[in-house]
Amino acid sequence: MTQRLSLAPIAFLAITILAPSLLSQQRVIDDSVISERSNTAEWLAYGRTHSEQRFSPLRDINDTNVTNLKVDWYLDLPQDSGLVATPLVVEGVLYFVGQVNVIRAVNATTGTLLWEYDPKSGEAIGTKQKTGWFHNRGLSFYKGKLFAGTWDGRLIALDATKGELLWSARTFGLDEALYITGAPKAFKDKVVIGNGGTENGPSRGFITAYDIETGKEAWKFYIVPGNPADGFENKAMEMAAKTWTGEWWKHGGGGNPWHGLTYDAELDTLYVGTGNGSPWNRKIRSPEGGDNLFLSSIVALDPDTGEYQWHYQTTPGESWDFNSSMDIILADLTIKGEPIKAILHAPKNGFFYVIDRRTGKPISAEPFVATTWASHIDLTTGRPVEIPGARYETGSARVSPTPAGAHNWHAMSYNPITKLTYIPSIHMSVTYTDAGIDTKTWRSVPFQGGMGVSNKRYGPEPGKAYPASLQAWDPVKQQLAWAVPQDNYWNAGTLTTAGNLVFQGHANGHFLAYEAETGKTLWDTDLGLGISAPPITYKINGRQYVTLLVGFGGSVAGLGGAGELGWSYGIHMRRLIAFSLEGNATLPKQPAPFFPNPIDPPDFKINPDLARAGSQLYELCGYCHGGGARAGGMAPDLRASPIPLADALFDDVVRKGSRISRGMPSFANFSDQHLSALQHYIRSRARSTKPAEASAR
Ligand code: CA
Secondary structure, eight states: OHHHHHHHHHHHHHHHHHOGGGGOTTSOOOHHHHHOTTOOSOBOBTTBSTTOOOEEOOOSSOTTTGGGOEEEEEEEOTTOOOOOOBOEEETTEEEEEOGGGOEEEEETTTOOEEEEEOOOHHHHHTTOOSOOOOOOOBOEEETTEEEEEOTTSEEEEEETTTTEEEEEEEOSOTTSSOBOOSOOEEETTEEEEOOBOGGGSOOBOEEEEEETTTOOEEEEEESSOOOGGGOOSSHHHHHHHTTOOSSGGGGOEEOOOOSOEEEETTTTEEEEEOOOEESSOHHHHSTTOOOOTTTTEEEEEOTTTOOEEEEEESSTTOOSOOOOOSOOEEEEEEETTEEEEEEEEOOTTSEEEEEETTTTEEEEEEESSOOTTEEEEETTTTEEEEOTTTTSSSSOEEESSOTTOSSOSSOOEEETTTTEEEEEEEOEEEEEEOTTOOTTTOOOBTTTBOOSSEEEEEEEOTTOSSSEEEEEEETTTTEEEEEEEESSSOOOOEEEETTTEEEEEOTTSEEEEEETTTOOEEEEEEOSSOOOSOOEEEEETTEEEEEEEEOOOSHHHHHTTTGGGOOOTTTSOOEEEEEESSOOOOOOOOOOOOOOOOOOOTTOOOOHHHHHHHHHHHHHHHHHHOGGGOOOSSSOOGGGOSGGGSHHHHHHHHTSOTTGGGTOOOOTTOOHHHHHHHHHHHHHHHHHHHHHHHHHO
């Protein structure tokens, strides 16, 4: 009797603290709830609400007190490496996705783990090669279900309270050189997901909608037309085919929508930002020219049927990887006294677009970085006015921006109070050339590459001494309000609040708050590890939290393009960290930036022929382990790893797939000769880089 009495309050307490969501499952999170801007207790969608503004009306933390921001709680994530996702907060529970698509639910006020779901994406990838994209940008929540795309191409639905699988739909075959890194988008009892992969082989991009209850396919929209001899799927494809030449379908065409999905609940329209060409080089893809619809566009679709409504193409005849897959933000603007339902869009090509979302017509477009491929956008035609030579039609071309984009997937935000857009901007240029490529016979091979043009010698954009900046852009005036130059590129996405604040994490490990009106730095904390994920904010029990994932990630971390930062695999603790004004937690100190010391046994005789063959094979490995065997933090630096020196262990990892669950595919088709070639290449890199790097430190 006494026992039962004493147990009851404890059980009640446990439920209240650990699983607040269990207490209020009557509430249905649908489109009207996700659209509600005044709801500050939660962060229900990728960009907070359906508008994707990443603006919060919260002002408890503001420009007068942000200096007092402290760590409230943190969760160590020792199994993760690259963390790029936006968490969601629903009824006191924070959901996030980490490496190899592992999904976790934690108490949003304590960080206590509630459940974890591992979709076994590494195992599903199996022997699928050159798909080093095991990071993922986010989840979608709708009517009690959590939706996620997986690296290997599944769309899965989980019961959000228990973390149990409800259904799983395969969105493309394992033999297709495609992958998913993006967040799904759920609305109107459907959930849509796209895909990426043009760099990995021939592909024809598409977006698919599924029923949220059953996982049954509702509709599918291809971004580019297929072979006309097979018939067109719809009138839009018939129209698009008129803008293509040659036998484009043999190359796939591309257009893969890997990011930038926005549902407009006011106008009941879905906007899809579309990808670049497959291959990038139009001379190969569509040899007689043409705009190549719907590459590098925003396409508006009927959300119920997937039927085409309108499109606006930002880069006709795309030839530079200038996809238009970046964020599509919805905002109500007043331009020349007229109220405008606008789309704000800053794609890779360097122009900032304000588009009328009722018609798809551009209202204004101005460059926010140097755009040496086009002088301006002609608003009467809606088209860029290109600069001759930029298409490398007469030889190599030095072009700004680059395939990294003037702005990439790192989130931009819009503050309706300051009326400014906050863009993580990249200021770089690159040389494109297809010299040595026979554009008549070149063919992209699945998992072997799909560009058809080289992009080399990355450097600063003309007139800029720094590679990146945080830019506050006025979309009405179409001009820069302020900018903060940054020493490294690949900085994280932004969050802005009614507290006159903009938050951004940097590649160098600092997390900062800026005054939203002026760009003045108000708060700066060093988290000891590069940041790639954008912060979110929410208020529970009277306390405002600012929370983010910390773990340098994305393709630049994979390709090793930021190796000089010293964020190492297995050295620096990846974390989920929440800040508040009331916080009093202390973060364990991170190790200093670490530069792996290449192992160079003097008795290892490097065979130059094998090393050369290994350098070709290594291109598959470089997507995670870094170009030139110099890692950027997403995977181990092989020069410093003892595994390639131990034949049996190396075989276990490379061919037998012993690290498959961590995201290392099995290269089962490699011969003994292949393994040996890789070993010799890795040793040659270790030997040639060791002295230079040792003296540099
Ligand atoms: Ca691309």
